[in-house]
Every structure is written in structure tokens, then in C-alpha cells.
Amino acid sequence: MSPSSTDGSATQAHVEKERDFYRKLLELGQADEIEPFLSDALALIVEISGALRGYVELMSSPDDREPTFWVAHGCEDKDVAEIRGYFSRGVIAEALATGRTISTVSALLDPRFSTSKSVQKNRIEALLCAPVGAAPPVGVVYLQNRAKKGPFPEDDRRRVEAFARHITPFAERLLLRRRRADEADSTRPLRRTLRADGIVGRSAALADVLAQAAAAAPLDITVLLTGTSGTGKTQLARVIHESSRRARGPFVELNCAALPEALLESELFGALPGAHSTAGRKIEGKVAAAEGGTLFLDEIGELKPSGQAKLLQLLQSKEYYPLGGTRPVRADVRVLAATNVDLKVAVQRKEFREDLFYRLQVLPIRLPSLTERREDVALLSEYFCAETCKTHGFPRLQLSVDALCAVEAAEWSGNVRELGHAVEAAAIRAAAEGVAQIERRHLFPPAAGASRPEKGAGAPVEIGPYRGLTFQEATRRFQSALLRDALEENGWNVADAAAKLDLARSHAYRLVRAFDLSRR
Template identity: 45%
Template sequence: MARAFVELGVCQALLAERRLLTHVLDTLEEGLIVHDHARHIFLFNRAAERITGYSREEVLGQNCHHIFAPDGICSSQCPFKEGEEGSLRRDDVVTFTTRDGEDRRLHLRMAPLPAEPGRPPTVLAVMRDVTEVMELRFRLSEKYSFHGMVGRSAAMREIFQTIRQVTTSDYPVLITGESGTGKELVARAIHQESRRRGGPFVPINCGALPESILESELFGHVRGAFTGAVRDKKGRFDLAHGGTLFLDEVGELSPAFQVKLLRVLQEKRFEPVGGEESRHADVRVIAATNRDLSALVREGKFREDLFYRLAVVPIHLPPLRDRREDLPMLVEQILSEIRKETGREHLRLSGQALEDLLAYPWPGNVRELINVLQYASIRAAGGLIEPENLPLPLRSEAERPAGRFKLSRQRVEEALQKSGGNRKAAARMLGVGRATLYRYLEREKKSTSRRGAGRRRRARKGANRGDDLR
């Protein structure tokens, strides 16, 4: 009897301890989830209920990937499936869809819990909703930079916002824009913001490879598939499994290859060259081109069905000449990189050199700007980049050889007349920097003064000759 009372007391003490522990866990701000080696959840506190929208009764005993379909609480990169205890640790920000269908950003920390010898470990996941914090950080920083891209123009702010919106799905994205506008940067930003950020980002330039090699590069091949195939090789679709595949210059694909790519996008399956086994393509496809695919569709050079498969979410990058207000920020970003590479901490751009950059049309876009600043940094002996350090096509009119001025007296007079004498507005109309227009006007003033002085001298000489004749 005494033993029964002792055992009853122990049980009551254990139950009281369990209730106390549950109460303590429920007071925490962080959501806590613990599941076993089979992903069955056996701990789910109140904060986890609030963050996910699921009740404890719905979740306990359920498989994490079943209740939080399709990829579990940790999105597609579940560290638990790797099978090694070291791989169970994770500290990352993931996108999670609540029971109400709302996408939230969660800071997720995962770690294995100690287990008895011979038993598989259990996993603790600690999560905090950081959606509002990240939104605030984005709003504070969107004027300055976003995953290596800088810009405060309306066009770039719209692109930043679109990138954040498309990261909650795996729909294909088509990025268009001239060469050098930064299409791969946008693709990488989409990957880094998405739930696939823990997976690989695999780029391939479709226009740089012959079709026979491109097929092997994308889909892989088996041993003996062709001469030189001495072993099996994984393609980019395999290498990008769980991540993002970036198809650059997709407008260069041949009609025959477009059919093969369309099949993969439709069926999510592919076969290696020379192989018979069909493989699942668990990738997000982002394509890019500097060509007008709509025009190619109309000309019959690009499949319309493939175009619509790729362009579920279209993003167009404007050329640099259409977002000149971003140029000073781009210059500072590039110069910062040059300072780090060269150790020249005081390297900077003069005001007139910046005026010349603003007046240039930039056919090569940001890539050309990088090249120009690297060149100028070499030419600048001191720490200040002056107009004479720039490549010849970018130098202001005063620095160029004769006969290459963009300005003329007629154009300047018309611009000043239209602007009501406002030189700043006139410079904008002429497509040159304000200082460039000022120098031109000063030069014209001196030239007019010299011509007037010459006429007066000639008049005096004529008058003197008349006196002599008399």
C-alpha cells in the first residue's frame, strides 16, 4: 500500500512537471516544434499555433510534410532528410504558407536533440515570424540596394517589388532587357528570396553552345551515348535539383530544341541523352533574353506555347539610359568594388566626370559602365577621376577633338528659347550635363568676343587707310 502511494505521488509529480513545462513553453514568443526521425510531430506550442494557423490538436502525431504540405515547415530544403546528424542543423529564413493561405517569412533554427544510444535523433525547430521586420527593412533599403542591384528609380523599385512577389511560387520567370542590364542578377535575387534558396542556382548560356552539346549539358548523358561519352554525366536539370535553373539567352534556341524544352516544362520529366530512364525535374526555371520573343513568335522563329510557358511572370529590365537617376548610385557601388580590389581607398569621381557619364547614352548599359570606371581608375594617377581619364567617347564636348561637338548654336538657341532661358532645363533638352552647356556658352561668348574684336580691328585699319588716301 505504501509503495502504491509512493508510485501515485511520483506519477502526480511527473504530471505536474509536464503541465508546468507545457505552460512554460506556451509562454515563449518563439514557435517550437519537435518531431521524431519519421517526422511525426509530438511537441507544438501556442506560439507555433499562432504563427502557422494550425491548432495543436490538428498537428500532434502528424507527419510534418503531410500537415504542412508540400515541403514541411522548412520548405523544400528539409535538412532532416539528409540522414546525418550534422546536416540537421539549420539557421535560415524561409517562406511558409499558413493555413489561411498567407505567405509569411519565418526565421527558422533547427537542431538535433540528444537521444538514447542506438536511437535516431529527434529534431527541434524554433521559429519566429519576421515578415513585418523584413518588410520594414525592405522599405528602408529599397531606395539603395537589393541583392547587389541598386536604384531608386520607379522602374527599379517596381522590379524589386516584383521579385519579392514571385518568390512565393515556383512559376517560371522570363527576364528581358538589353545586354548588360543585369538579367542574371535579377535571376539570382529571385532564387535567394525564394523557398529554394537553400538549393543550387545553376546558370547556363543557351546561345554559347551548339545544340548537340547543349542537350547533353541540360539533360546529361549516359555512358556510350556518343563518341567520347566514357562515363555517365549529370545535366543542369539534375544539378539544379531542389533549386533554380537559369536559362540565359533562351531566344537563341533552335525550333527543334524548343520542343524538347517545352516537354520538360510541361511534364516535369526528362531523359538523359542515350538513356531510357525518365527523371523528375524538381527545379524552378528562370529564362532570360535580350531579344523580343513576341516578335520572334510572330515571325514563326519561337514557339508560342513555349513563350507562354516561360513568360508566366515577365520582368523587363530598362536600359541604363532610361534610368539615369540611378547612375550616381551605380557609380558609387562600382567604385566601392574597385577600391576593395585595388586598395585605393580615396578613389572618387569628379563632378564634371559624373556630368559626362550622365550625358552618355550607354549602349552597353551597366556592363559598359563597369568597364569605363575600371579603365578610368587606371588612367587616374591620383585619387580623383577627371573627364580626361574617361574613354574618348565619354569625354565632354570641350575635351573632344574639333568637329565632334554634339552642340550647335542653333540647337542651343532653340533649347534656351523653349526653356525660357533656364539653362538647367535647356541642358536636359539637349541631353548633356549642365556644366557642359555652361562651358559651351562660355566658349561661344569668347568666340563671339574674338570675332567682334577682329571686326573692330579691321574697321579701324580700313579707316586708317582712308585717311592715308586723303
Template identity: 40%
Template sequence: MAGKILIADDEKNMLWALKKALRKVGYDIITAENGLEAVNIFLEEGPDLVLLDLKMPKMNGIEVLRKIKKENPDTPVIMITAHGTAESAVEAMKIGALDYISKPFDIEELKVVIRKALKYKNLNDEVKYLKDKLKEKTGYIKYKSSKMEEVLDIVSRVALTNSTVLILGESGTGKELIADAIHDNSNRKDGPLIKINCAALPENLLESELFGYEKGAFTGATKSKPGKFEMAHNGTIFLDEIGEISPSMQVKLLRVIQEKEFERIGSTDTIKVDIRIIAATNRDLKKMVEEGKFREDLYYRLNVIPIYIPPLRERKEDIPILVNHFIEKYCKQMGKTKMSISPRALDKLKNYEWKGNVRELQNVIERCVILSTEDEIKEDMFPEEIRKTSATSLENFILPDEGISLEEVEKSLILQALKKTNYNQTKAAKMLGITRHTLLYRMDKYGIKKTN
């Protein structure tokens, strides 16, 4: 695996030996004899990997590592030293070093470490490229939360495969948009994306819609008609509300997933198709399997790659960006000038539980844009259940009969705030409604480290 490697070490003999050994296996080698030179060469050359001695003149390895990670966090760095201790190794790994190797070392062992590091970098680069492409093509998915970032990370990884995907989540969370994103970023994007809501049709109509039928197959079949599976050939079929299909339909669907073949109603001719199947449900299919309401073999065929979309109440940081998106959308549709939303109104929306998720939020904003005679959305425009929302939802908290440790609750809330703010203490303190000094005192009290 070729690549450009920067070796930074103040020992000339070590530089010469490493340069010679690694060039023999095809690597492009550049060297630096002190920390300052290493930083300058890194900025000029942009190497794929850095071998970095811990103890060097002009700037030590830890400082060089900090500057490298600040400039390009994705560049893998392997620390090499004869002077290192366990503490320095831990510190380097915390800052972002990928690996750590001590002198004297076996050159073959180092080659293995380098190969793994470059493979890791190539995989990271590929995922980053796919995520960037995904963001270009999924501008219709509005989010800010890390939870939705994780969802789209999975989408970027599975889009280019042909694996069956099962999208899970409550009604209104955006399962169809995720299906669109998978198809739009797949190798099948130029083929059809055929959608069907399995809950919208009775069993006999669902079968004819999915498999098609021949002329005369039943009363009213005056001409042959291809089904959704046939129409999705060389593309993707999206089966929404898959948890609603009958046991007999489950058997027929299982065959299509396994064999990619079926017959139209009224025909004995087998039709083979090349399709990707994406299914979605708001039901707990695993529980339905345990209750005997859903076939276990079908469940495992569908659940190859599950993608769970969290409800809006678990990612409330997405609410402001969604609100602005819907305001802009409906103002444009209705020919109105751009509206805004008051801070108090936005707080009401952020504190509401959103049992209908994004779809419910969308409906609320559409109604406000339609009915508003002003250029600002205010809380009195909302439905009563939203207007009555209190600033926090703690009033709904029920103390368990067995009691609870108040200190554990406080520690848990502090950790949640730190994680949500990426360990920004000022933001975490603001989220908890306390001062930063109070937060630091309580972090010390509970033994919570100041960095992630």
C-alpha cells in the same frame, strides 16, 4: 479579419452604435470625440484602420487626415460624414483617404468596406515586408530610379511563387542579377541556382549540358553525367539567352517546362525534377514567334511573369550610384585608396547613351581605376566616344516630316520633369533649365495641376 479600429466622431450616439456593432464581429475599438483627441490617440495606439468624421470640433477631419498620413501613410482611413460634398470627398481622396461613406449608411455596407480596407492593408504590409527583405538581400543591385524600384517590386511579389519568369532587356542591363534576386528571396534559396548560357554552346553540347548523358551515349562519353536540370532539383535553373536555342531544342525544353521530366541522352529512364525556371533574353521573342523562329507554345510557357529591365539610358539617375559602387569595388580589388569622380566627368557619363548598358559603364570605370595615377577620375580618362558626348542629346532629335506641335513638346517635357521629381517644382524647373516662376507660368498656360 481582426484589427484595431479608431473611430473619430463628435456624435456620441454614432460612436456608441459603431463601437457596439464592430465589437460584435471581433474588432478592437477605440474612440475619439474630437479631431485633436483623434490625432493623439492615433499616435499612442497605432490603429490598423481609422473611421474619420469630416466635421469635428478642435480639428476638422481633413486636418486629422493630413496628420495621420504624415505620420503613417500606409494606415487606411475611411471618411464618414453627413456634411460632405463631392469636393470634400475628392479632397480627402487626394490626401490619401482610402474610401468615403456618407451618413446615413447601412452598417453591413460599412463592414464590407472595412474588411476590404484591412485586406488591402494586410497585402500592403506583406509587400512592404518582402520589399524590405529584398533590399537586405539584394544590396548588389545598385539603383535610385523609380523604374528599377518597379522592377524590384515585381521581384518581391514573384519571388515566393514557383511561376516561370522571363527576364527581358538589352545586353548588359543586369538580367542575371535579377535572376539571383528572385532565387535569393524565394523558398528555394537553400537549394541550388544553376545557370547556363544557351548561346555559348552548339546544339549538341547544349543538349548534353541540359539533360545529361549515360556512359557510352556518344563518342567520348566515358562516364555518366547529370545535366543542369537534374542538378537544379529543389532549386532554380537560369536559362540565359533563351532566344538563341534551335527549334529542335525548343521542343525538348517545352516538355521539361510542362511536365518537369526528361531523359538523359542514351537512357530511357525518365527523371522527374522539382525546379523553378527563370529564362532571359535580349531578343524580341514575340516578333520571333511571328516570324516563325520561336515556338508560340514555348513562348507562352516562358512568358508567365515577364520582367522588363529598362536600359541605362532610360534611368540615368542610376548612373551616379553605379559609378560610386564600381569605383569602390575596383579600388578595393586593386588595393588603391578611394577615388572620386569630377563633376564634369560625371556629367559626361550621364549624357552618354550607354548602348552596352551597366556592363559598359562598369568596364569604363574599371579601366579608369586601373590607369589613373590620381585620386580623381576626370573626363580625359574616358574613351573618345564618351569624351565627345555633348551636354544634351537634342542634336540627335529628327523633326518628323509631318511636323510637330512645339507646345505639345513643351507640355510633355514639363510633365516628364514633374513626374521625375515627384512634382517638386523647384527640382523640375532646375531639370528644365528655367526658373520656378517660369515653370509655374507654363504649367498654368498648359493647364497642368500643381500636385500629382
């Protein structure tokens, strides 16, 4: 092959590399959330530069001392804190202060950084660090050490600077979006006092629940959690435990509905050898297992009368008797309980002890249904989608706008639990098809043997049994027909139709879009 053809091939490869780089840069602008945007951005610049380690950080405000969002590549989780600490003191500090790209052939030999203990420990050679944003910068892109020996070439410096310039408007847009979302987040002040990372949502109804949990958490009092099935009572119990002084102690859960009455006493309080036919050795009960921590009694309304009496004694005296024991045992436990039945009604029916009821509900907290916190449905759906992809190793999936409208419009009688299962199933269907987005058809597939609804599902249907349909599909068809009738009667004035149906106008618009309704 002649030298000219070799040069031509190299030039063509260079052009293709530049083309792919800028194409992928443009694709970054499609991100809707800051975290996946940073991950994708860092993966791109690390790949194009051949760096062994990379780091991107953004600050919500130039006045911030610590980055609000950051992501690292090529280092273990245990190393990140040390690496971030070094970055903030050294290279990044200079890049942020000067607004200029920092480049060095070897940090070990560079007098600006060679005295750093981290540089010496990690044997840092070539590095590049470019500020993101005009003065003052909002963040940095940092690359360290190359797969190929030697310094980062001038082409890499040019690409990193171009990369930093191009991601600046994307980053600023996403930061502004997040800032506005945080300002609209009713739960944000409460999350500073609670360890509630697993609680998803920002509605006023959820904020009220978290406010009550924040009041209860530091106090060693009994809390009764109520609400319909699937609203997250167990999860809130964990939040209360982990936000209390007992957080270092165990969190022991016991489902009262799953215990036969004959085993209840030994399961709860333990048993001494010979106490019953199966007690050949000492059995530790759940109260002893929760010593120094929290005992969570789920489905407390299903506790049998004999168990109710013994639990009352524990709450009153802080002592209990193991099965077969003659001496009381002192218990250092906090009791949290949950139920989805109305205990007041159970008391009236003599199915639940009144004195135990009042002992349990020192501070009652009712968890709202999804209908009461409908503005959290989209956030929960996106969270469940991301968790499903992480659990099953799927490529990142997103819910389409149409799918989000559909989940917001649907009725979730099983609340958060039912929504989570529906989104997981939809993600599995979408991943099996190899698509990047979850669509409405993945969330609400037609029932086996049922005819597929026409687009818009607006044809009049009889109000009555919907043979062969799932509950969700039957509900959707009924809602669609009802809304279409109201729109037709009001000349397709959405505000008037919403008023007639006692709906918020914004929710009516979401339903129109979710059901794909259009004027005939």
C-alpha cells in the same frame, strides 16, 4: 643633450601631434558618405590613441535600439557580432544613457563591468567610451586596450572627447543626408523583402522591377526576364533565387547561345554511358545540377528548335530523359529565363515555339535601360568605383562633380555593363596617375589619332561620320553641338532650349555643365 633641450623637443613633438590631429579632424568634414567617414574617423582616433581595438557607431535617431551605421577596428569579422552585443549591453549603454565619457583603468577590476562574460573572455583592461552628440547622443566612440601597457592617459581622454565633439556636426549632416536619400529611395520598402544588396539604384523604374521580382520570388513559377543587353538580367535572376524558398539550393546558369546544337541535349539533361562517342561515363546535366534550386537559361531566344521541344517537355511534365535514357527522371527545379530579343517577333517568324513562349512568360519582367533610369547612373558609377578600388587594392578614389555630370550626360548603349567597364578603366587610369579623383578625361580619353576636343566641345561640327572617334566621344560631340545650337537659338534660355529638344530642364542643365558650355 641638456634636460631643457630634451623638454623642448618633447614639447615640439606634442605640438606637432596636436596640430596633425586637428588638421585630420577638419579633413573628415569633406566626406560625402557616412560609411567612409566612419572608417576614416575610427582610423584617426585609433592611430592617435594607440588603442588595440576601436569601435564607432551612429544611430539615425536617438530612439533607435540598434546602431544604423558602425565600424570596428582590430577584430576579426567573426568577432564583431559578439563585440557589438557586449557593447550594447555594457559600456556603450552607460555612455548613451548618461551622456558622459566612460573611462576605466581595467574593466576586469571595475565592479561596473567585471561580471561581464565578454570582459572576462576578452581580458579587457583599459577602455575609453565617449558619446557623440549632445543629449541625447547619436552614437559613441569606443577604444579598448592600449599598445602600451597601462591606462589611457588624460591626454587621450581629452582628445577622444574633442574628437567626439568635432565629428558630431559632420555625422549629423551625413545622417540627415542619408535620411533624405532614403526618403527619396523608391526601392527602400522592397529591399526589406528581397535580398537585393547587389542591385544599385533608387529610381522609380528600378522600384517597379523589384516590385515584380518581390511578387515572383516566393512563388515557384517560371519568370522570363527581358531587356536590352547589359541591363542586369542575370543579377535579377540571382535576386529572385536568393529571395525564394529555394535560396539554399543551387543556382545553375546555362548560356543557350554558347552551346552547339549537338551538345545541347547532353549539357542540359545529361547523358548515360555510351549515349554518344564522348560519353564514356555518366554525364550530369544542368537540370540535375540545379536539383532543389534554380536553373537560369540565359539567351533563351538562341535555343535551337530541338532544345526548345525538350525544354517544353520539362516545363510541362517536370520530367526529362537523359541522352540515351529510356526512363524519365523527375526534376525539382525552378526555371528562370532571359533574353534580349523580342520573342513575340521570333514566334511570328517561326523561329521560336509559341507554346514554349507562353510557358516561359508566366510572369515577364522587363528590365529598363539606363536611359530610363538615368537618376541611378551616378550611384552606379560610385559603386563601380568603390568595387574597382577594392578589387585592385587601390587607395580610395572618388568621381569629381565634373565626372559625375559627364557619366550622367553620356549615352550608355551597353547599359550597366558598359558603364561598369568604363568606370573601372577610368579608376585604373586615375590610380596610375596617383590622383585621388576620377576626372572626365579618365572616363572619356581621346581616341588614338583623334584630335583632342576643345574645352566645351561647342564648335559647330558636321552631322555625319566621326572618323577616328569612339562611339561615346562622337555621341558627346553631337549632343554638345545640338545643345549649343538650341541654346543660341533661344538666347541661352535653358528651359526653352530643353523644351525644344524634348529634354527635362534638370537634364539640360546637367548637359550644359557636363559639356562645359558657355555663352560666346
